Amino acid sequence: MKSKPLLFPQARHYDIIPMGRIGIDLNANEINRPMEETETFTKYVGGSPANIAIGMARLSKKVGFIGRVSDDQFGRFAKNYFNNEGIDISNIIVDNEGSSMGLAFTEIKSPTESSILMYRDNVADLKIDPKDVKEDYISNAKSLLISGTALSKSPSREACFVAMEYAEKHNTVIIFDIDYRPYSWNSKEEVAVYYSMAAKMSDIIIGSREEFELMEALIDPENTSDEVTAKKWFNHNAKIVVIKHGKEGSVGYTSDGSIFKVKPFPVKLLKSFGGGDAYASAFLYGLMEGWSVEKSLEFGSASAAMLVASHSCSEAMPTVKEVEDFMNKR
Amino acid sequence: MKSKPLLFPQARHYDIIPMGRIGIDLNANEINRPMEETETFTKYVGGSPANIAIGMARLSKKVGFIGRVSDDQFGRFAKNYFNNEGIDISNIIVDNEGSSMGLAFTEIKSPTESSILMYRDNVADLKIDPKDVKEDYISNAKSLLISGTALSKSPSREACFVAMEYAEKHNTVIIFDIDYRPYSWNSKEEVAVYYSMAAKMSDIIIGSREEFELMEALIDPENTSDEVTAKKWFNHNAKIVVIKHGKEGSVGYTSDGSIFKVKPFPVKLLKSFGGGDAYASAFLYGLMEGWSVEKSLEFGSASAAMLVASHSCSEAMPTVKEVEDFMNKR
Amino acid sequence: MKSKPLLFPQARHYDIIPMGRIGIDLNANEINRPMEETETFTKYVGGSPANIAIGMARLSKKVGFIGRVSDDQFGRFAKNYFNNEGIDISNIIVDNEGSSMGLAFTEIKSPTESSILMYRDNVADLKIDPKDVKEDYISNAKSLLISGTALSKSPSREACFVAMEYAEKHNTVIIFDIDYRPYSWNSKEEVAVYYSMAAKMSDIIIGSREEFELMEALIDPENTSDEVTAKKWFNHNAKIVVIKHGKEGSVGYTSDGSIFKVKPFPVKLLKSFGGGDAYASAFLYGLMEGWSVEKSLEFGSASAAMLVASHSCSEAMPTVKEVEDFMNKR
């Protein structure tokens, strides 16, 4: 174990700077039917790291963001929305080379059957350029969150690694949210290569069991043990590894050898997606407040339960009081 | 004048086969504001030749279509919609190489100020392949309508020229609806080259004054006279040339030397787009019914007026009776 | 027959402006073996329309050229070579976007077995842009020669059609040398579409039987008759159609109904390629001198025989006196 304990450098302006996808969700209003029969859609800001940014802002953290948006009505909507939430938009570049905001049309066939129709050709979020990444922005943040999908294409991939190099240089905590989306990756080998590289540099790694196995496909393809997985990354820079098992709940490992398990809150589902970003936001909030890993995981789990019962993945992000109220009612 | 009079070959199954764009319109429900503030959108089938197909079907013509749709919920919605309208969908190919339906988000800031936010990367409609075009489908139609935007990219461009070669061989009337959209063309020279090629082969050419000038930019860049324009194309294969002048109305020229002018119907605008496809459908309906060019143009103008007063460009296409009622009320 | 007789407009500066490929041939010095065993290569200017330009210049015609070369040693070599041959290089653009000269490494396994290893990615010659084509250059020429390969890709394809539009407008004789090369075309349908378009606008069409069949694949796929072929193009703008049958010789058809056949000169082959460009040059020279079609074809055939007995396709192009001496020795 070469890892040192996790420390958020305190005297910095931003609590967290997520980096990566910011897009538009268009959620079906007429639900419990196939999308062919949907008549109207409601527009929200979406994208995993954007949702986490909004989640953290609702939890009253100081939030920045590194990303690109399109030079059109949807791009302006997203920036305005962030600005209204109190998120710093100084490092969100307006792309002037004709890219578009990614779109996610969500289809909710039933509480457990959903699918997403993606528009991801020529998307602004994957145009983040290494030159967009400012060293002093990152040196002024307690943590940097890299969303795995941002590693799937150049130049966004290189921009993320540049950001991580700066974070490493300035002891900014690196959080890697694996967030695997099969579209846009060319091969399983590519996934394994770049996920491993990011994981080696990260202090906190969050993902599902399946995502960790994709990441280890080259170096340890047979492994199915969470403990083996956690130790592997503790041998690099990780201090906390969180592995999610869907309905079974999730497990947090820390580099001092502790293990924490948490079960999902029982809740009436509206849809089967959107919980993960609420989970990450609330969990990271807890860590930043100095809570124990266990308490932080519980808080994350509660927030996730609230999200899967609501129509959006961003607009519905709860405040601290709302999560606490929800937990108290149980 | 080498042109022969316009004759629709009678003993054929299809009255018209439009070829080209079929997409999804997402029209803002909260109108008279910028799209940044739109909250919900309603989904319609859209795209100029698709609108014309629907328009002709509502006017009880037998309609086919040559095009490509995506292999997803939106592609299936479009095919189902056509099928329900009685349009033959046997020559609409489902693209299996990951393309998407084009999207048009419409913003209605005021009755005279509109804009459209397009998603046209990797669109299914521009993937129509020369191999998709069946000679016997075209030889079994009275007319083929080529939408100019379908000429903007390969392989759709070549597919259109293949269709026109077959139409020429079998005396299927070729209708060229210039339908210029600046996105997706590489240069003004390219526009002029391919528009000219299509126009040389066409029997009926419909476009705005600006569109005709784009088409003649290489061979006659100074010309601003409708009459000179019409004569130029009568020297090739054209029998009818319709030139639109917006609020000033439009002019129809025939190769026998006649000229017909028609004014727009006064109407309370909801939006400033969507009229052109209704105009084309109703005008062509008239010609096919054997009406005079003049009466056909009037009928087209009436249908156009009905469309700009309604929320969609396809769903609102009127029946013959509805157009007649509208005209009688004036 | 709507065709008028072929007339080269006399009071013009240039006899001919070929348009299209200009590249580098690297011919194996150690011949009669596979290229794997070749040790050294000799460098020549190559490419069908470039060879024809050199051929016409050697025959003391005034020659221009429309094309693009790379901004490197090979591009400069080609321009210098043309300049030294007396060919006007004012319309040869130096491409500044990183393209390369096409390369053709020739392998001569035996006098009848040859192959060519092509380097044609990102080639300068297919970057000719519509904007490179100057109307007054073409209006100042008696003839424009379009090489079919230049139609295989944008923007060169559109540039050729722009040049043909200008030629049509100014009565510059259009010569279409089909020159089919399978690489770089996407489909047989594409070949048929663009070859047909070019042929419809041309006064003189030269190609092999196979090339004419590729061109007619859509409109008349069953036809194998030279006479039917010739008549088809006489119905458009053609005045002379030359169809080549390899060792069987070639046939020239004229729109007044005459037919001329010519046999190849017997000669000791060094290689099995390079004859066609010499043939075209010398044949066109004859026509421009006012010779009969028959005499012109003979002259072409003699020049072709001289080329296949020599090491290069450009450097070996003969003068009028050399062709005459060669013919007199038979």
Added chain:
Amino acid sequence: MKSKPLLFPQARHYDIIPMGRIGIDLNANEINRPMEETETFTKYVGGSPANIAIGMARLSKKVGFIGRVSDDQFGRFAKNYFNNEGIDISNIIVDNEGSSMGLAFTEIKSPTESSILMYRDNVADLKIDPKDVKEDYISNAKSLLISGTALSKSPSREACFVAMEYAEKHNTVIIFDIDYRPYSWNSKEEVAVYYSMAAKMSDIIIGSREEFELMEALIDPENTSDEVTAKKWFNHNAKIVVIKHGKEGSVGYTSDGSIFKVKPFPVKLLKSFGGGDAYASAFLYGLMEGWSVEKSLEFGSASAAMLVASHSCSEAMPTVKEVEDFMNKR
């Protein structure tokens, strides 16, 4: 210093497996003039890791190779050449998707002024795919050499990282020859990111001062000290860092704190390139023989001197005896 001493695992079949570029050099025969005036070229196998493979084979080492060649005469020539040199070609894939061998036409204007005209579009060597990399090939080698240019493009980039993951897993010594070529990289940031990643995983790093500065451009942009550079990489996995200073000679640093300087051998230059690959081969040969770093660097320097005095970069690679004879004559 966390580094352990450098150890080549002994019981393995291959001494070294270079990975990356294999191409064709076409060297001007008529030298001391601009290439415009060159008439003939001689063909050799080329490309930095290919040259090193040949160099090591001439020094009687067991050599493998991971790469791709074109499916044509040049690809076959290269494989045959390797095979004749005794290099294992079982992991050289013949690319069947139409790529070409890279070409390097060398221009030797004077002994100190050279330039290279590259053909690198769609090259076979950058098509090495992660799936081409076999774990048991690498586990059966004492060392893997990664050539920096192979990191410049996908999928070759990912294939290299996969190879390095396998090498790390099996304790195969990783040698990183920075070999920076400005063409084919998109930005300085990209260079810095991927060079750093490769260097962090490497046991031996060889490059010029300029190359090390490109690599450190993000993390330590001001540094100009060789010692600071060497220490930085010793903090990761490096055991030996060799920094070249052109005519000033080169310096070898070892992780135990030793420093060795070596001067170039004085020699009559024929050309100003080709020395680096000979240097690397002979230096690595010495290390594998168990020689001191100092003696190995001298041996490398001698071999480099021999190469810059000869016409090719591969064919002229010396045997051990030839290097020794050369050194003894001084």
